[in-house]
Amino acid sequence: MxxxxxxxxxxxxxxxxxSQDIAEDLLHAIVSAGQSAATSSFLQxxxxxxxxxxxxxxxxxxxxxxxxxxESAAEFLVLCADLKRPGNACTQLGKExxxxxxxxxxxxxxxxxxxxxxxxxxxxxxxxxxCYIGGLRNNPREVSDLLQxxxxxxPVFGLCLGYPDQNPERKPRLPLAVVLKDEVYNEVGDVQRIxxxxxxxxxxxxxxxxxxxxxxWSEQVAGLLSEKAxxxxxxxxxxxxxxxx
Amino acid sequence: MxxxxxxxxxxxxxxxxxSQDIAEDLLHAIVSAGQSAATSSFLQxxxxxxxxxxxxxxxxxxxxxxxxxxESAAEFLVLCADLKRPGNACTQLGKExxxxxxxxxxxxxxxxxxxxxxxxxxxxxxxxxxCYIGGLRNNPREVSDLLQxxxxxxPVFGLCLGYPDQNPERKPRLPLAVVLKDEVYNEVGDVQRIxxxxxxxxxxxxxxxxxxxxxxWSEQVAGLLSEKAxxxxxxxxxxxxxxxx
Numbered sequence: 001m002x003x004x005x006x007x008x009x010x011x012x013x014x015x016x017x018x019s020q021d022i023a024e025d026l027l028h029a030i031v032s033a034g035q036s037a038a039t040s041s042f043l044q045x046x047x048x049x050x051x052x053x054x055x056x057x058x059x060x061x062x063x064x065x066x067x068x069x070x071e072s073a074a075e076f077l078v079l080c081a082d083l084k085r086p087g088n089a090c091t092q093l094g095k096e097x098x099x100x101x102x103x104x105x106x107x108x109x110x111x112x113x114x115x116x117x118x119x120x121x122x123x124x125x126x127x128x129x130x131c132y133i134g135g136l137r138n139n140p141r142e143v144s145d146l147l148q149x150x151x152x153x154x155p156v157f158g159l160c161l162g163y164p165d166q167n168p169e170r171k172p173r174l175p176l177a178v179v180l181k182d183e184v185y186n187e188v189g190d191v192q193r194i195x196x197x198x199x200x201x202x203x204x205x206x207x208x209x210x211x212x213x214x215x216x217w218s219e220q221v222a223g224l225l226s227e228k229a230x231x232x233x234x235x236x237x238x239x240x241x242x243x244x245x
Numbered sequence: 246m247x248x249x250x251x252x253x254x255x256x257x258x259x260x261x262x263x264s265q266d267i268a269e270d271l272l273h274a275i276v277s278a279g280q281s282a283a284t285s286s287f288l289q290x291x292x293x294x295x296x297x298x299x300x301x302x303x304x305x306x307x308x309x310x311x312x313x314x315x316e317s318a319a320e321f322l323v324l325c326a327d328l329k330r331p332g333n334a335c336t337q338l339g340k341e342x343x344x345x346x347x348x349x350x351x352x353x354x355x356x357x358x359x360x361x362x363x364x365x366x367x368x369x370x371x372x373x374x375x376c377y378i379g380g381l382r383n384n385p386r387e388v389s390d391l392l393q394x395x396x397x398x399x400p401v402f403g404l405c406l407g408y409p410d411q412n413p414e415r416k417p418r419l420p421l422a423v424v425l426k427d428e429v430y431n432e433v434g435d436v437q438r439i440x441x442x443x444x445x446x447x448x449x450x451x452x453x454x455x456x457x458x459x460x461x462w463s464e465q466v467a468g469l470l471s472e473k474a475x476x477x478x479x480x481x482x483x484x485x486x487x488x489x490x
Contacts, residue, residue, distance in 0.1 A: 001274050004249060004370035008278040008363055029246050031425050033253040035418040037362060038377050041469045042462065044419050049426045056428065080430070085423070085439075086466035088432075093463065095471035102482065102489070103382065103475035109351065110379075110401065113358030117282060118253055121366050125249035132283050134355075137348065148429040156355065173280040174289050178330070180276050181294045183301065184393040185325070187333075194330075217287065218338065221331035224286045226340035230348035234490060237347065244347070244489055245479060 007125055012170045014129025015069045017162030022074045026126055030161075031077075034119035045108035046115045047082040049147050050075065056146060063142050064135035064158065073160035078136065078143070079116050081108035083241070084152035099152065100243040112156045123161055133158030140236045151241040169208070172200050174217070194218065252370055257415045259374025260314045262407030267319045271371055275406075276322075279364035290353035291360045292327040294392050295320065301391060308387050309380035309403065318405035323381065323388070324361050326353035328486070329397035344397065345488040357401045368406055378403030385481045396486040414453070417445050419462070439463065 031048055039045065051057055054071075060078075061070035070076055083099045090097040120130050136143050136158045143155050173179075175193050198216035205214035237244060276293055284290065296302055299316075305323075306315035315321055328344045335342040365375050381388050381403045388400050418424075420438050443461035451459035482489060 001271065001367075002370055004252065005274060005278050005367055007249065008367055009281050011281045011283065013283060026246065028421060028425070029250060032418075032421055033250050035421070035424060036254050036256045036415070038256065038258060038365070038375075040377070040379050042416065042465055043469065044424070044462075044466075047424055047426060047430065049428070049430060051428060053428055083470065085432075085435075086463075086470055089463035089467040090471050093467045095467050097470055098473055099470040101474045101476060102479040104470070106354065106382070106401070106478065107379070107474070109354060110358045113355045114362045117359045117362040118366070120283070121363070122246075122250055122253055125247055130283075132285070134285050134352070137351070146429075148431070150430060153430060156351070170281070171287065173277075176273060176277055176280070179280060179289070179292055180273070181292060183294070183296060183298055184391075185292065185294060185395060185398060186393070187330075190330075217289075218331075218334035220287055221289075222334040222338045222340050224288065225328065225331055225342055225344040225349070226335050228343055229346045229352070231346060231490075233351065234347040245476075 008121065010170065011124065012168050013131040014164045014166060015131050016166040017069065017073050017129065018165045020074065020163045022128065022161060027075060030119050030122045033122040034115040037114040037118040039111050039114070040107040043086055043107060043111055045082050045086065045111035047080045047085065047153065049078040049080060051078060059146060060136070060143065060158065063139040064133050065138050067133060067135055069131060069160050070133055070158060074162035077159045077161065078147060078155050079112050079157055079159060080149060080153050080155050081112050082153045083108050084150050087152050100241055100245060102244045105242050105244055109156055116157070116159060119159070127163065128161050129164035131160040133160060137230050137233060140233065144240065149240070154237060154240045154242060169204070172204055253366065255415065256369065257413050258376040259409045259411060260376050261411040262314065262318050262374065263410045265319065265408045267373065267406060272320060275364050275367045278367040279360040282359040282363040284356050284359070285352040288331055288352055288356055290327050290331065290356040292325045292330065292398065294323040294325060296323060304391060305381070305388065305403065308384040309378050310383050312378060312380055314376060314405050315378055315403060319407035322404045322406065323392060323400050324357050324402055324404060325394060325398050325400050326357050327398045328353050329395050332397050345486055345490060347489045350487050350489055354401055361402070361404060364404070372408065373406050374409035376405040378405060382475050382478060385478065389485065394485070399482060399485045399487060414449070417449055
């Protein structure tokens with residue numbers, strides 16, 4: 001279509017970075033570009049915390065489940081959903097703050113993701129590689145304490161940025177026909193499509209690991225969904241003021 | 246920095262479209278590009294429903310709070326968080342489905358936003374304009390019934406796509422120093438920064454409406470956060486299997 005499509009289609013997570021720094025003005029331009037993303041009701045509900053302190057980085061790498069690239073990436077950003085900042089406006093204007101509905105949580109979380117993904121596209125267009133770090137939600141209380149996050153703010157995910165020192169293959173995605181539906185939700189033909197896709201993914205992992213059984217997409221996601229995931233999140237969010245009522 | 250930054254920085258929502266259709270292969274390329282976005286645990290938790298039926302479009306425009314561009318845009322897509330598709334893998338592999346944690350909800354919702362924003366960048370690079378439609382969450386039950394969404398699936402937002410028939414100004418964003426913090430969350434100096442920004446936003450609205458008082462950012466977001474937002478969402482999500490435990 002055009003070079004932007006090529007850029008987007010070439011995305012893969014990078015977990016090994018050179019020691020090259022990211023220029024200060026490039027980093028600022030990336031975050032600025034992220035701010036241009038759409039934001040629900042003009043909330044701008046994302047705050048980015050840039051962590052450079054080596055000890056903090058080491059701690060975050062551990063809290064994220066021992067992901068060394070959190071420590072070694074040129075930059076590590078924590079993207080937070082922030083209802084405190086707009087909530088301050090309520091106090092200031094003498095209004096009650098009622099920002100703890102499930103809907104407010106959705107708005108702020110989506111705001112963060114839209115801004116983050118825009119930053120990612122900007123970064124990749126400048127030759128950087130990135131890796132999202134959802135693992136921060138393994139220990140959100142400790143992460144929040146370290147970053148001094150007040151009520152109304154929670155860490156949605158981290159983002160490693162740096163110049164790639166690896167060139168992994170793009171992981172194959174579900175067939176378009178599985179993901180794009182006409183008029184209504186339907187699964188006609190998807191069993192067959194997903195079975196074929198499962199073999200494609202299995203082969204991808206086989207080649208990356210030098211043989212073995214590989215793992216299909218179905219096997220991988222069934223693992224995720226057949227166990228409780230981060231069951232502490234509900235309680236943690238309530239502590240931070242996101243009661244999800 | 247480079248033309249991609251210019252593209253990202255130029256974003257503004259488009260609510261008036263020409264009658265020009267979007268070529269089928271372009272639409273497919275946009276959704277495909279979206280699939281390249283990062284996805285948590287390889288879940289690929291987004292299903293896109295393309296609504297072309299004029300009666301459905303009219304209904305959705307009404308359900309979104311009377312937004313006529315939902316009806317008039319060349320394309321209207323509903324982006325759904327989908328835990329049913331990966332959940333099917335549990336059933337198939339003889340595992341219990343335990344996908345109703347708050348964390349699963351976050352993963353799927355973030356997946357949708359990352360994919361959507363990637364589609365948006367692709368679309369805008371091809372000269373299209375877009376508008377997110379969070380208003381679908383005004384009436385999520387009716388939207389879900391119309392689109393025959395099964396349990397495990399919910400409509401996060403809609404997306405209008407088409408060739409722009411207007412050229413609105415970009416809305417000014419918060420100063421970078423307010424949004425990007427070093428090492429820890431802090432608000433030092435933000436009161437002054439936001440006060441200056443409030444006047445900038447007020448002026449933006451004044452110029453668009455030809456005078457009057459305008460509205461500051463603080464006034465706008467205080468309105469959003471001083472009232473319950475879509476209080477039906479919690480119950481609706483539970484009905485769809487997202488118990489957020």
